[in-house]
Amino acid sequence: MSHDLILKNGEIVFPGEGVRRGSVCVDGGRISDILPPDVMSDARRVIDCTDRFIMPGLIDPHTHIGFGNKEADWFTETRTALLGGVTGLFSFWRSDDLGASTGPWRESGEASAATDFGFHFGVTSRRHVAELGALSKRFGVTSVKVYLMYKGATGAAKGFTEVDDALLFGALQAGARIPGGVVGVxxxxxxxxxVFREPLKAAGRNDLKAWDEQSPGFLETENVFRVAFFGEKAGCPVNIVHMSAVESLDLVRRLRHPGRPPIHVETCIHYLSLTRDSDIGFLGKVNPPLRSQADVDGLWEGVREGAISTIGSDHVPRKRATKGPDIWQATAGFPGIAQILPVIMHEGWNKREVPIETLAAATSRNVAELYSVPGKGRIAAGFDADFAILDPEGETAVVPENYPSHSDYSPYEGMRFRGRVTHTILRGDVLVEEGALVPDIDAPGRYLFRAP
Ligand SMILES: [Zn+2]
Structure with a gap:
């Protein structure tokens, strides 16, 4: 029999397990067989993967689609994602009326997304907590996010007036009742x-390091304790998203216990590669702030040992013009979805010898498991044929103009990373070939409806 596609003689990366040379057969959008090296079978299309890694397509657990150009983001940002080997993503969806707005937002994604996509609901009001169980069932959403940084005046400035510890605890109680539910915070x-910010402003500080000083790492750690403790009392698994400080990770290590609900940890590529001392000025403003080199190194140890289970981008596709005029007025966040693989290969695999199967687990298998996406995140018969093919000797130079993103800058611009994505494949369709998007990609992305 002739297969649809064969990825021939590559170094196949099995997340969390290891690397083995062989060929992967694809039929009907799924993996149909894995062949030992040099055993060949017929196929309509063969991609030679000699000396290349065949990884599961990345699933970015943390993006903000719609923060750039709401009408165009599904188109531009998912195509940017493909160039980085990302075949699936989760985006935070916030709306006063989730019941009325989620359907149209999903349809907008289905009309133009080139990657698969799912949602995390933003819980910002009592109404959201009251409706969560029903909304979860209706839209297949098992994960939510509570924004403790939108308490009080900070939240009021954004139109959120109900974010407090009662909202957090209510969300945890609701999350505990959702099958597969997890509350990210x-x-x-x-x-x-x-207390920190006002004196820094008064002193005329206007540098990236001041952004870290106005919200030091222990303010994250303090909230981590509250979230983990309340999660235990409510019986709800929690996820500390975009962890930035190694002190927070040390606390999680102490609080984890086999008899308690899990405390998951996600970090993002910027906390694994950039610091408050990086020479990137206002472009590096993000919440939580970039920290020290010791934090970067400590978080990497967490990735290596599995204490950090997922890695995302926190992709925010705004324009460069919003990153000023000073550190205080610049917008927070920056794009990064296409840089996940180059950054973790360069900083993790190349510099720190973190096994590639660990990196693959943190960017595919663990994301699929945490967010209840069966059929993705592994290279095994029956799983979706989603792949990132990587040339480990190649190089990625970050040039913002090379990506279709709405955003026109990158905190990584000018940097070079070892490792280059050559092909990206979504359910058997080759969408990136030798580092370039194939022309006229329709809208192959599907909505990830989760119903564990
Ligand atoms: Zn956040």
Whole structure:
């Protein structure tokens, strides 16, 4: 029999397990067989993967689609994602009326997304908590996010007036009742921030390091304790998203216990590669802030040992013009979805010898498991044929103009990373070939409806 596609003689990366040379057969959009090296079978299309890694397509657990150009982001940002080997993503969806707005937002994604996609609901009001169980069932969403940094005045400035510890605890109680439910939390004690921020402003500080000083790592750690403790009392698994400080990770290690609900940890590529001392000025403003080299190194140890289970981008596709005029007024966040693989290969595999199967687990298998996506995240018969093919000797130079993103800059611009994505494949369709998007990709992305 003739297969649809064969990825021939590559180094196949089995997340969390190891690397083995062989060929992967694809039929009907799924993996149909894995062949030992040099055993060949017929196929309509063969891609020679000699000396290349065949990895499961990345699933970015943390993106903000719609923060750039709401009408165009599904188109531009998912195609940017493909260039980085990303075949699936989760985007945070916030709306006063989730019941009325989620359907149209999903349809907008289905009309133009080139990657598969799912949602995490942003819980910002009592109404959201009350409706969560029904919304979860209706839209297949098992994960939510509570923004502790939108308490009080910070939240009011964004139109959120109900974010407090009662909302957090209510969300945890609701999350505990959702099958597969997990509550992600932005941990940063916004009530203490002014104590640091006002003197820095008064002193005329206007540098990236000041952004770290106005919200030091322990303000994240303090919130992590509250979230983990309340999660235990409510019986709800929690996820500390975009962890930035190694002190927070040390606390999680102490709080984890086999008899308690899990405390998951996600970090993002910028906390694994950039610091408050990086020479990138206002472009590096993000919440939580970039920290020290010791934090970067400590978080990498967490990735290596599995204490950090997922790695995302926190992709925010705004324009460069919003990153000023000073550190205080610049917008927070930056794009990064296409840089996940180059950054983790360069900083993790190349510099720190973190096994590639560990990196693959943190960017595919663990994401699929945490967010209840069966059939993705592994290279095994029956799983979706989603792949990132990587040339480990190649190089990625970050040139913003080379990506279709709405965003026109990158905190990594000018940097070079070892490792280059050559092909990206979504359910058997080759969408990136030798580092370039194939022309006229329709809208192959599907909505990830989760119903564990
Ligand atoms: Zn956040």
């Amino acid at each position: 932005h941990c940063e004690n916004t009530e203490v921030i002014p």
